[in-house]
Amino acid sequence: MKQQLDARCLLCPLPVIRVQDRINSMAAGELLEVVCTDPGAASDIPVWCRINGHKVVEMQEQEGELVIVVEVGDSQ
């Protein structure tokens, strides 16, 4: 079961902050699907995940929206 996060119309770093805040309340191994419209999220969310021990397991663009799925890491 994936949790959903709508980060559309937010400019970076707000999508990253929303992801960070949501992940703080999730357990290792859980999945979070975030939808963004700022193209900067395509680089920022993966970097934030790398430095904080989480993993981007899927990223695709659909009609101008970016859908990123993050798996919460053990460091949580």
Place this chain on the structure above:
Amino acid sequence: MTKQRRALALISGGLDSLLAARVVQEQGIHVEGVNFYTGFCVEGHTHAIRKKDRARPKRNNALWVAEQIGIKLHIIDVSESYKDVVINPKHGYGANLNPCLDCKCFMVGKAVEWIGGHGFDFIITGEVIGQRPMSQRRDTMRIVVRESQVGERLLRPLCAKNLPPTLPELEGWVDRDKLYGFSGRSRKPQMALAKQFGLTDYAQPAGGCCFLTDEAYSRKLADLWQARGSREYELDDIMLLKVGRHLRPRPHFKLIIGREEGENNFLQGYRRRFVQLRMISHPGPLTLLDGETGPEDRELAARIAARFSAGREAEQVEMQLVDKDGSERALQVTPMPVADIRSEWYL
């Protein structure tokens, strides 16, 4: 066994904070970063709204710094509590609406609150004495310590040798001899140190990590306050100041005109908060009307907006006006001649 000491570094994304964190990391301290989001932060991504800039590489410099030196970064949204810093700066503004000294006190104060709940021993900043005219002088750096209530837990590794020893030095957590004594506006010592660490691709510091240091942006913010009769703002207000052309033809309303497709798409997201003007007969901008407008105001706005469309030379253009409740109405207007658009309308 010696306790592993932990430091929280304020990371702006510029060279100085990067080096400060790296210097302390070199001494075996566990370092994590914090970046405070005020709403006024300048990031390359803001420019990514514009379609023409989309091909440029985008990166958040604070995240990039954290990855370069292998530290965790916590990005904290302080935009709500930061309003008081912008609206009522105790120490005043710099050249524009930049409350640099109050901002530094606020951020160090926030870091003090944060380390209390997260088990950190001290705070690191990249400040250098004499680097900035307002917030990085010997006297104002003392003010930062006093007003943030950080006490002796604030280490400024790049200029520590010019300052009295702090707790991490006195307790032997860090070796003062391995800290630095930089001062003044020259960037050469920092660049040399970056080279020593093998860092070459860092963000070029220009005092510009904040829109409030920008003259044009500050002018638009001052206009917003004046038009509303109150020095208040919401996050959406300050976002919109970064986007489009802003023209105020009458004191009670202004136009925000998209400059290209990317900005039009961004402005589209605000359709429920503002009256919107869209071009129908010709390619052209999406325009938002900020303020309460009557029929005459709307026609004036439509004529101005049409001037920025491909139909600027046409006898008449067709537009669509969308009200905040979603109701739509067609408008036919004659684009305003360029000579009639007064220069003082541009913000």
